[in-house]
Amino acid sequence: MSGSGPGFRLLDVSLHTEERGRLVVGLDGPAEEAGPLVVPEGAVVSVGLTFLVGRAVDGLAFEERRTGGEQPPVTTRTPLGGFRRGGPYEVRLPPRRMPVGRAHCGLYRVTGRLTDGQGHELARADHALMLVHLTGTPEARTAPDAA
Template sequence: MSGSGTGLRLLDVSLHTEEQGRHAVALGARAEEPGPLRVPEGAVVSVGLTFLVDHAIDGLTFEERRTGDDHLPVTTRTALGGFRRGGPYEVRLPPRRMPVGRAHCGLYRVTGRLTDGEGHELARADHELLLVHLTGAPEARTAPDAT
């Protein structure tokens, strides 16, 4: 969902990793993704957001909820602050390390939400992420290819 009619229009959501670079998250009608983004365990991931603001918004917050089969949900909230009318604004969230270990590997459903200071949802993006176990020696670790 792009968030039209809410005062904020989400233009782009992307995931950035040092190893794999930038990956766009499909929004709205473009959501025919070729499958979940494959991320190796322990990878450092940051979220990039690009949006337009139709009117001033105070207390903008990005909330990410990651759920998966046999995994407890993990929710992180990042306060982004106030934004005046205009844009596009580009925000890169602080990097976070993905969990390590076979027990954490698997498919996760991720929901990112932008909310205002009163908690109203302004925009939302959903995608899937496949956390894969690393193989090989520590200095040459790679995520196995899809079969």
């Protein structure tokens, strides 16, 4: 994690999937040390955020940028609203389906940023995501184990 703004502290970032359950994004060091989070193609993923607010924040938004492979960068921005001083607040973003197809599989760099209404970065979390191709018959599809 970097860029914690004054009066704002990001406590936890996680990805929630039916296939893999809750995957924790490491906030204490370079994303390369933790290794990539492994998610199967087509998985429905929801980002979970936990944070403390030291002063009221209006217009809080979460922006996620995913880059990697030969795919163009994908950026999503989710407005979260205003938060009073306090917390911890726990927010679960709307679920999104990951892309499907071998062309989309591979290693991605993901940067999540929390910004205030003026666009000032309050917190940032970087991690690696490995999108893997599903194997097996269509009825019993599984993702390879993250070994």
